[in-house]
Amino acid sequence: LSATLHRDLSSIFHFLSCLRDRMSGPEMVPADLEQLVGVIRQQAVEIVSLRQELVHFRAEITALHAETAALRAECADLRSDLTALQADHDDLAVAQAPPAEPIRQPPPVSHPKISLPDKWDGSGTKCDVFLTNLNLVFEFQPSRYPTDRSRIALLTSLLTGQAAEWATAVLKADGDIAHSYPAFTTELRTVFQHPESEVEVDSRLYHLKQGSRSVSRYTTEFRTLAVQTTWSNAALRTAYYEGLSIRLKDELAVRELPDTLEGMIQLALRVDQRMSHSTKSVFRSFTGPP
Incomplete structure (x- = not known):
């Protein structure tokens, strides 16, 4: 750097000497010449000073670059250390974590087993039961x-005879009722169900008799008809009693009869069960060993 400055100063002073020789003619005033030379010398000194400052700035920038590179290297080392620490922490957390519980699958949904109804041909009064x-x-x-559709398919598979023919025609037509179970069953009722009139139900209930059946069988049919009438409880009680067999009425004659239909039914069932047991005991006594 000093050699460069020396060369620059030598060049400037050489230029000034040449300039002074050329301008030493009779037309140049010596005072003006000296003033010009002084100005040039002053500018040369300032140029040298600026060059020195520039060199100083370059040195500082180089030092800053070196410091920045060192800081970057230090940051890279810190990142590497942090990554290693995080990996160690994760491994430790996994090692200390309790074993994961197995995912419990919900138990399978169990449905009660219900038997399908018997196949139906559309005749009789079994539409409601079906x-x-x-x-x-x-x-x-x-x-x-x-x-x-799955419900209609099952229903159709249980139809026979004229009911199956009707369902087949409906499904082939592919109308709205072929895709709606409520509409399908409504139409089925319209075609095949012929509900009894109130008078017919009343007549059947009035003339219903136990006959040779058990009280349980008689009671079941009586209840089925009773729910379709508007009879009072007292009227139903009387009709139920009148329909019992003479043998059962004889057993009830010595007892106090209940005032309600349900009470009468329960009493008749108990007496019928006792009579059945007595009959079996007598039969065994006659058929047993002497």
């Missing part, structure tokens, strides 16, 4: 028959 049994299947086994 559809009621099917509705129980759909209610307690919804996952097996989730759609209207």
Whole structure:
């Protein structure tokens, strides 16, 4: 750097000497010449000073670059150490963590086993019984028959005779009722169900007799007809009693009769059961060993 400055100063002073020789003619005033030389010398000194400052700044910038590079290297080392620490922490957390519990699968949904209704040909008065049994299947086994079409398919598979022919025609037509279980069953009822009039039900209930059946069988048919009437409880009680067999009435004659239908039914069932046991005991006594 000093050699460079020396060369620059030598060049400036050499230029000034040449300039002074050229301008030493008679037309140049010596005072003006000296003033010009002084100005040039002053500028040369300032140039040298600026060059020195520039060199100093360059040295400082180089030092800053070196410091920045050192800081970057230090940051890289810190990042590497942090990554290693994080990996160690994760490994330690995994080692100390309790074993994960196995995922418990929900138990399979169990549905009560309900038998399908007997096949039906559309005749008689069993439409309500047939559809009621099917509705129980759909209610307690919804996952097996989730759609209207699956329910219609099951219903159709249980039809025979004229009912099956009607269902086949409906499905081939592919109308709205072929895709709606409620609409399908409504139409089925319209075609095949012929409900008894109130007078017919009343007549059947009035003339209903136990005959040779058990009280349990007689009671079941009586209840089925009774729910379809508007008879009072007293009227139903009287009709139920009148329909019992003469033998059972004889047994009830020595007892105090209940005032309600349900009480009469329970008493008749108990007496019938006792009579049945007595008959079996007598039969065994006659057929046993002497």
